[in-house]
Amino acid sequence: MAESPAGRRRGGPAPQTRLDELLEGLQEQVAQVRATRDRVHTLLDAVLAIGSDLDLDVVLRRITESAVTLVDAQYGALGVLGEEGRIRQFITVGMDEDTINAIGHYPEGHGILGLLIREPEPLRLPDLGQHPESVGFPEGHPPMTTFLGAPVRVRDQVFGNLYLTDKRGDAEFDDEDEAVLRTLAAAAGVAIDNARLYDETRRRERWLAASSELTRSLLSGTDTDQVLHQIAATIRRLADAALVTLAVPLTDGDELVIEAADGEGAERVRGLVLPATTLAAKVYHSNERITSSSLSDEPQEGGGSAAQIPLGAGFLLPLGGHEHARGVVQVANLPGGEEFSDATMVMISGFADQAALALEIAEHRREADQLMVLTDRDRIARDLHDLAIQRLFASGLTLNSVVGRVADRPEVAERVQRVVDDLDDTIKTVRTTIYALRERDRSDGRGGLRAKLLAETDQATNTLGFSPALRMTGLLDTDVPDGHAEHLLAVLRETLSNTARHAHATAVEVTAETDGTRLGLRVADNGRGIDPAVTRRSGLDNLRQRATDLGGSLTLTPNQPTGTIVEWTVPLPVQAQA
Template sequence: MTTGGTHPLIPSMRLDELLAELQSRLEAVLATRDRVHTLLEAVVLVGSDLQLETVLRRIVETATQLVDASYGALGVIGEENTLLEFIPVGLSEEEIARIEHWPHGLGLLGLLIKEPRPLRMSRISDHPESYGFPPGHPPMGSFLGVPLRLREEVFGNLYLTEKRGGADFDEEDEAVVIALATAAGVAIENARLYGETHRREIWLQASSEVTTSLLSGADVGDVLNQVARNVRDMADADVASILFPIDDGRALRVLISEGAESLLGTEIGIDGTLAGQAYRTGEPVTVRDLAATDYETFDSLPIGPATAVPLGAAGSIRGVLTFGKRPGRVPFAPSTVRMLHSFAGQAAIALELAEARRDAERLGLLEDRDRIAKDLHDVVIQRLFAVAMTLMSTIRLVDRPEGASRVQHAIDELDATIRQIRATIFALQGPLGPGGSGLRAQIVDLVEGTRGHLGFLPGLRLEGPLDNAVPEPVAEHLLAVLREALSNLVRHAKATRAQVTAEVGGGNITLTVEDNGVGLSPDGRRSGLRNLDDRADQLGGTFEAGPGALGGTLLRWSVPTG
């Protein structure tokens, strides 16, 4: 009875076990299916963007979700097997701020760089290669590391730590992350190719725009600003500046700056600076962190990755193009530096062509001015001189005094006209200073500047090669004397008429200022006249002040030009 009563329970127990096992396997299959589905969605998500920095962060975020890790990071491998960039996920801004520095690629992370194969363990600190964490870094236990490959190149490593729930990463976690890393390699390669293609497109367009602008006569300063903007865009930099040599190449000055206008006008030395080394060697210079080098830096502008590229080839360098990023950003890739070096070379050639074009235009203008001066001298003056000679011979034939006076007046007017034409000839033969800054133009500006104070415009006569025959030191003294004389005229003379004459001849330059005002003070001196006398003595010349033919004051200041 007992035996017979217990036999029916055995099949029932075995059936329950089989059903439980079947349910467990079905749940495993469903979990695997869901995980594969999630992995496929992750692969699609990772490859849906072509911005490299976005792709890298998305890879880390996706990996942490797939294996339920608390923390994740992606380390980009740079030169000499060090971590070029470190992208963390799972840390708050406060936690990141407490970390003294990011890992440099030593210890366990360095092992993955040296031996790029998957690595899984229960506790990081148990591994003999463990180097510890930087100060301020949160504690981490379980670990899973997988390399990211681009064909045969190891681009970087995925680091995943602290599986939620206190469990360890298992073989299935490792297989999922390896699968993700394989797809991520393709996404990274696509993003890199897209970025390089995009930069080349910008480069070609920028090169064309710069060359066209310069050769069409655009202002060089505007074009250089355009160059800096293009470089900042192509390199994805935070700041781009162009420096030009000063003091015979002993220093550099920032004349163009995009992203840091406070640097405009800043001067740096050739020695001990990143830009100075590029200028001296004629080769690009790149650093991962400018603050960590011995190069001088700008205190007001913290810069991490930085590059300096010469404008032109060695021996004919026109300036230096520099660009940099904020500390902590990805350093400039060698391909980017090469591209911008080429762009800078093209910009330098365009600058030379623009200067050659301006020189040709300047030469053509000088030739035209010389031709006009010769025509005035050889044709116009000779004809006027012939008319004057004819009138002079006619005076003797005029019986009435009124007629003779009128003919004499016509002769005087012709003489004055000839002198004015000769002055014009000298002006045409003078140098083409920027903005018309020759001595003749400066005298005209000073005289015309008194019109508003006097209520009338003084007469002006300029004779001789003022722009060519007067040395710069003498010209500076003459302008100072003219300013003082005009100032006295405005403040003291109470004149209604004045005449200014500057004449070069006989190895001297003579400045005469005459007016019809109240004349000199009773003691024969006026405030400031002693200074004019001192200037004449310094140059070995003379100065006179006294009554003039117009009834006022006559000042005559004459010094040697040689």
């Protein structure tokens, strides 16, 4: 039976509609395939981009920027983990500088960020504010809703975490976004590992070059003080630190003195005496490294460089092996600066051990050279005694016998007698020289000016009620003659006594220094100052007279904001400068 035209019209559109639906579905699949292809290409480009540089900071920045681009997020961050699971570095993308400054400090690892640190697995949230672990945002922080996080592992260890928030278009992060972030995190781990290996290689090269230069300087006879300053400058360069100090023990007692410093505020701490309560003294006696996120907040009873300059993250380690430490190295950044990585601390520890070994080798060499000099002096003294003096004595006896024979010629006899007297004086001079050759440089150096200065300030603690801060710079034990040293100690004793009786101070800073040509003493307190109504100042007159007798001067100036500064300065004699 033939189909009517009306029937054909009623059934005609059905196949066309079905075909259109199939074509639309095919187009959607093609679009999805193209989008997936484009996203894969973008991911591959991102992987190549983050692996194309070996500078770690650049790599970390590129990882964060790539993550934000790939998942189409508004904000992104990479938190690098430090000791005890705390965030020590935080790299952000999507925030301007004003917003970052308004927030203040970076997160420390609480709330959702802390959850991802404790449980390093991918985390996806439609609204992070609704999660039970959420602790909210600090003042000035932009609002955030959707969240996607994933850990970044380097050799099976969690290096840090990627954080992404607010997918654009008010959408939520999906499974595909999570898969992309997982892939990027895996590639990031490889790139970070390569960058760290490269950075470690560069550091090791600098370390070897610095060690070689240090050893060459020491063995070439460079002065030890200059070498210590070279060590401090090298460590600061290797660690990229703000301040490095190197403290060595004093001859007597448990105190140390900062002999070398390099960086911010180095002049303020160089020569500072460190009491036994400071971290440096504890490191010296324990031979153990100490690290701190804020050195100025550590309890040190007012001592140490951290009491003079605000310091942030840093570490202290012994200069030398576990059996015998030659000093203590402090490496620090200013407040707000980055903490030092374990790799940096290990590298500086290795360099410090090598520097201590080089110092010890140089010291043994100097002792051998000194022994050779002393042996040579003994030989010269014997030759002078056995040969020169005997010949001079024989010549004098011969001339004495001639005097009797020329008694009838007074002028000749007088001339011969003068020669005999000159020979006697020459013999005395030679004997004095022999004694000097045998006794010179045999002193063990104990009881020097530095030790006496320390003893004076320690003794003043009883009358002041607190311990004065003491700073000593220059070769005080070798460049200052005994007479000048006694005057300096007397001036210090009188000044501290006056401060205890009249100033009512709560802090006193003593500085003794010499540059080989002048000797100076500076005592600054925060007391009430000198009363202008008091006219009888016999103590100050004595101090001024001591300075005048040595060709120097005494000045008194107000301290800021309160107190007095006493400065006593005298020239050193020429023989002391030599």
